[in-house]
Amino acid sequence: MKKIMIKLLLLSSLNFAQSPVIEKYIHEGLNNNLALKQKNSSLQKAFFALKEAKGLFFPTVDFKSEYEFSDGGRKINFPVGEMLNPVYSTLNQLTKSNVFPQIENQNIQLLPDNYHDTRIEIKMPLINTDIWYNNKIKDESVSQKEAEVNAYKRELVKEIKTAYYNYLKSVKAAAIYKNAASLLADNYKLTETLVKNNVVLKSSLLKISSEISKNEAQLTEAANCVKLSALYFNFLLNKEQSAPVEIDTAIFQIDKKRLTPADSLIYDVAGREELQQIKSGIKQNEFLLSMNKGEYIPSVGAFLSAGYQGTKYKFDSDQRYYLFGLQLNWNLFNGMRTKSKTEQTATDLSSLKSGLEETSKKLSLQLNSAQLDLNTAASKLNSAESALEYSQEYYRQMQARYSTGQALLLELTDALTQYVNNQIIYQVAFTDTLIKQAELERAAALYNFN
Numbered sequence: 001m002k003k004i005m006i007k008l009l010l011l012s013s014l015n016f017a018q019s020p021v022i023e024k025y026i027h028e029g030l031n032n033n034l035a036l037k038q039k040n041s042s043l044q045k046a047f048f049a050l051k052e053a054k055g056l057f058f059p060t061v062d063f064k065s066e067y068e069f070s071d072g073g074r075k076i077n078f079p080v081g082e083m084l085n086p087v088y089s090t091l092n093q094l095t096k097s098n099v100f101p102q103i104e105n106q107n108i109q110l111l112p113d114n115y116h117d118t119r120i121e122i123k124m125p126l127i128n129t130d131i132w133y134n135n136k137i138k139d140e141s142v143s144q145k146e147a148e149v150n151a152y153k154r155e156l157v158k159e160i161k162t163a164y165y166n167y168l169k170s171v172k173a174a175a176i177y178k179n180a181a182s183l184l185a186d187n188y189k190l191t192e193t194l195v196k197n198n199v200v201l202k203s204s205l206l207k208i209s210s211e212i213s214k215n216e217a218q219l220t221e222a223a224n225c226v227k228l229s230a231l232y233f234n235f236l237l238n239k240e241q242s243a244p245v246e247i248d249t250a251i252f253q254i255d256k257k258r259l260t261p262a263d264s265l266i267y268d269v270a271g272r273e274e275l276q277q278i279k280s281g282i283k284q285n286e287f288l289l290s291m292n293k294g295e296y297i298p299s300v301g302a303f304l305s306a307g308y309q310g311t312k313y314k315f316d317s318d319q320r321y322y323l324f325g326l327q328l329n330w331n332l333f334n335g336m337r338t339k340s341k342t343e344q345t346a347t348d349l350s351s352l353k354s355g356l357e358e359t360s361k362k363l364s365l366q367l368n369s370a371q372l373d374l375n376t377a378a379s380k381l382n383s384a385e386s387a388l389e390y391s392q393e394y395y396r397q398m399q400a401r402y403s404t405g406q407a408l409l410l411e412l413t414d415a416l417t418q419y420v421n422n423q424i425i426y427q428v429a430f431t432d433t434l435i436k437q438a439e440l441e442r443a444a445a446l447y448n449f450n
Contacts, residue, residue, distance in 0.1 A: 021248035022164055025237060029160045030449075032238040036156060039149045046138070046145040053138040056131045059124040066118075067313060070111035078106040118315070119307025126301055126326075129294035136287045144280035151273035153449065156236070158442040162435050163233040167245055169431040170225040172252075176423045177219040183416060184212045190403055199405040207409055211416075251434070267371070269363040271445035278356045285349040292342040298330035363443070370436065370443040377433040384429040388422045395419040 081104045088100035188208045194200045230245050310319035398415040401407035441447055
């Protein structure tokens with residue numbers, strides 16, 4: 001709860017440029033992105049593996065039935081005749097009767113013939129460390145997959161915002177070149193009037209025509225950028241390539257102060273899912289290490305078999321039976337394999353802990369870099385805004401002087417070029433600041449999915 005409150009405070013302090021349009025597209029992307037669907041499938045698989053591990057704690061119930069016919073094979077000679085016939089003969093003589101018949105030796109087949117065994121078998125683990133630790137490992141595996149999915153979600157949010165801002169930048173660039181085309185057309189008409197009045201040379205019209213052609217090429221390039229940025233944006237959302245992209249004009253009216261981060265804000269990387277992934281991996285290896293060491297702990301299980309067993313396929317009280325017992329399995333020696341597995345797991349665990357420290361430092365570096373980049377972008381934006389205001393006023397004054405013949409066409413063209421270029425620079429700086437803000441939001445894991 002404390003981390004959530006800190007995150008909300010940071011969000012409100014930084015004033016990230018959130019808009020209903022962007023939030024709508026983010027929601028679509030989180031629901032439809034193909035790569036995210038694949039990662040969600042992996043998460044579902046981990047959930048099913050956890051359910052499978054939990055199922056090992058429950059008894060296993062099987063119904064089994066066997067019916068056997070046989071002939072031949074090993075036999076046992078049982079000399080019952082040789083043992084009993086002399087006795088029977090003596091008894092017949094004493095009783096002066098034939099009550100005790102003579103019997104033959106028996107040759108008994110070992111393989112059962114016309115024999116069935118129909119039963120229900122129940123097996124239940126009572127003490128088994130492997131099952132307990134395996135359940136813990138699968139549980140941590142789910143947490144690791146959840147962190148992986150959430151990490152990709154944050155990356156996807158950043159990519160969607162970046163793609164949308166780049167689309168807006170290309171749209172604005174195209175609008176700037178369209179406006180420049182209109183200004184050039186006005187200058188062409190003005191120059192025609194000045195030529196008729198012998199104020200400027202006719203060659204001035206050729207110069208403006210050249211600038212018009214150059215602007216048309218730039219406008220075509222900007223229009224293609226609009227199409228390409230829209231294609232990539234729709235790709236992220238898994239939408240049709242021709243789907244229109246809604247333009248949120250409110251973004252362009254954002255107060256520039258909202259884009260400037262406060263120097264007093266302190267961020268950390270504790271909420272980064274990448275760290276949670278490694279921490280889950282460490283826990284899994286710790287459980288695996290304990291499981292390997294637990295191989296010397298005996299496992300105990302109970303079993304119960306109940307059913308019918310006998311010759312011919314009959315079910316009566318004479319064939320009914322049950323069998324109950326306990327099983328003990330104790331590993332006393334296995335050629336030091338357990339020790340070797342334990343050492344391997346301990347090595348992996350040490351490597352993961354080193355990786356956690358390294359990743360934490362890398363993420364901190366990324367966060368610091370994102371903060372500095374946003375500061376730089378905000379500074380460039382302020383500079384670009386001032387330059388745009390100056391160039392706009394400079395062009396207005398130069399156009400007024402040119403209309404009265406007090407300025408050369410070269411000066412007017414240069415003023416217009418500066419004005420157009422500064423508009424482009426401003427839009428690039430504006431969208432770049434928004435993108436850097438999205439990168440900082442990603443680096444500090446500040447986006448709230450709720």
